[in-house]
Amino acid sequence: MGRSLRSKVRRVYAGVLALVLGLVVAQYAALSTIETRLQQGDVVAELLQDSLEMRRFEKKFYSSREQGDVAAARDHAEAALDRVRENEVALARHASPGELEALQASLERYRTGLGEYAGLAGEQREQRVESIRNAGGEASLLTKVLSQRERENLRRGIQVSRTGLLVGTGIVLVLVLLGGGWLARRILAPLRSIEDQLWSIAAGNRNRMTAPTRDRELVSFARAFNGMLDELDARQGDLRRSERLAALGVLVSGVAHELNNPLGNISTALQLVSEEGPHGDVRLVEEWLQQAEGETARAQNIVRGLLLYSRQQPHAPRREECRPLKAILEGTLDLVRATLPVDRITIRVDPGVQVSVDPERLQQVFVNLLRNAFEAGGEDVEVRIQVQRGRLEDLHPGPGGHVVGDLVHHGADSTPAVRISVDDDGPGISDEALDHVFEPFYRGREEGGGSGLGLFLAQEIVQDHGGAIGVSRCPLGGTRFQVWLPCECGGRS
Known part of the structure; x- marks a missing residue:
């Protein structure tokens, strides 16, 4: 036996869970990368701040000539130099080849120049000022370049993460839809097949249910x-x-x-x-x-x-050679002559109409129909039995009735058929009873009016013969039962 429906649902659930977990892991990794870049951005920002501060104190010294400003500028230069050395790997991600070495060299010259400035005088001091300015300008420029590249890399990383999130979410949605489609084909389609079979069985189909798949649950359900x-x-x-x-x-x-x-x-x-x-x-x-x-x-x-x-009798009718329908109907009257007023029953049938049926079972149908007519209408009721032979398209029932049997509902219009109408002039049948008279144990009369199985057995016998049976109200009052039988026998129509 194949896998069960439970295992299929579990597989789909596990697949969806794995996709969601994969998406979460991927986004966690992306956010971790962004967090690392933000930390690197802090290093670059602090480096830029140090370079700006050392240039500010340098310029302030030129105007105030206070030695404290020189010391402050030198301290910021040393801090920037230490920051570059400590974060060399992180800063290398944003620097071109040789730029970090150039930045360190310019910071070294800047710090050295500030340290030697106080001991110089005259032209040497002026030359040192020019050297300090050039070194500071070069360091500030390289620091700004690193800061711009860091921001650009951070922006690019955020865009990549956003695109990855959208792509990952799209992939997850597509795979979930594919999994849902697979689950629908594997579970919903078999369930719809079972539903169709149940409706067919409810409509009177005597076939047994077949499991649409080999899943354990469906096979067990079909067997049960x-x-x-x-x-x-x-x-x-x-x-x-x-x-x-x-x-x-x-x-x-x-x-x-x-x-x-x-x-x-x-x-x-x-x-x-x-x-x-x-x-x-x-x-x-x-x-x-x-x-x-x-x-x-x-x-x-x-x-x-x-x-x-x-x-x-078995379910399958005992078919004989073609026999006159008139003889079968008259034989029915012989069976009920002692219990029903047969003098109130009129039969109109061409002697040439013949059918290939199990005569005793067909007589049981008409015995039940006649008993039903007299029990519902009383002994004073008049019953007329009329027979017509022709194509099915000319013998279809009129509106307002209830018919069971595939011959009328699904038969070809060109099928040769015989229609036997049993009409009475009794009180008729109510609208709510029309759709239920052929159900087992349904009794439209008061208590004591029969077992409720006669008409049910009648429709079963007719359908076993490949025919159909219907009930409706007569145009002039009373009830009309009609029986359709396939007729391949010859004879006058």
């Missing part, structure tokens, strides 16, 4: 969710069996009553044959025997239909 779906399917199967047994109980009582008629007719026909005796009218005997045989076949069909109806 699929396990839940398997458990729901198993529970749903139990509910189907329960609903089938409930419907079977109703049918058994009706079938038992329905069998009395053919059995009574058989008994009467056999009694008549017995009364005729061996020398009776042969034609009448044959007629009565044929009647008994026909009633026997009728009873067999009733029992066979009951057995087929009660049989557990």
